[in-house]
Amino acid sequence: MDERRQISRILSEIEQRMRQLEIHFEQYFGGVEKRAPMQEREELARLLRQFANRHIIQTNLRFRYQNLASRFHSYCGHWDRILRLMDEGKFERGSGRVSAPKSAPLPTAAESDRVAQVYNDLRAAYEETGSGKPPEREQVEEFLARQEEKIRRKFGDREVEFRVVAEGGKPKIKVRARK
Structure with missing residues (x-):
């Protein structure tokens, strides 16, 4: 103790x-x-x-x-x-x-925490499923940014939610717009 x-x-x-x-x-x-x-x-x-x-x-x-x-x-x-x-x-x-390009805004602390959470969940899912080496953090961050932009273009300025799931024994990141 x-x-x-x-x-x-x-x-x-x-x-x-x-x-x-x-x-x-x-x-x-x-x-x-x-x-x-x-x-x-x-x-x-x-x-x-x-x-x-x-x-x-x-x-x-x-x-x-x-x-x-x-x-x-x-x-x-x-x-x-x-x-x-x-x-x-x-x-x-x-x-x-x-004065950086508009396509590369600086992440806020909340965005960094969210990326870290998704990345940690993804790494844990890779360990659980034993499906190889997880992607690098930068790759996950870029993927999340691209997906978030696609969702916002399609649904407007809605909050975007990311979840890590295992489908068919492989970890995946699910993206959706919150209502």
């Missing part, structure tokens, strides 16, 4: 640090902070790596860790993309304006 409390405490600390890191990056992108919080990001990555090879017996704590790690990696992808756009001169700090 003591180990469970310790893991729970560390996961709470990770969650708190992640919120702070989100705030610091938003302040940096907004022009409030002069430097990107890369040192805090590395410290958080190190803390998460400590759990990567650790066997967590309690399902709820393992799920909580996987959720935190997934969110962190989604945010890292988002931050790296904005930093790259800044290097290319396509993102203006302070205004938050992106």
Whole structure:
């Protein structure tokens, strides 16, 4: 029980640090902070790596860790993309304006979380069915964006829902517009 409390405490600390890191990056992108919080990001990555090879017996704590790690990696992808756009001169700090093409909008945190959730569900389905190697995260993200655009063209500005199902022993992503 003591180990469970310790893991729970560390996961709470990770969650708190992640919120702070989100705030610091938003302040940096907004022009409030002069430097990107890369040192805090590395410290958080190190803390998460400590759990990567650790066997967590309690399902709820393992799920909580996987959720935190997934969110962190989604945010890292988002931050790296904005930093790259800044290097290319396509993102203006302070205004938050992106002069990137309309076909490649920056994902919001909610979109990144949704992509991460679908990707994790897809990986789990591949493991359960034993049907080979799952696609890369970028491929899934591009697929979801294309499907979402098709649905929105057809049904207007409806919310799009993605589900992972196993049909015929193979995992598939089902897409539909919510009513």
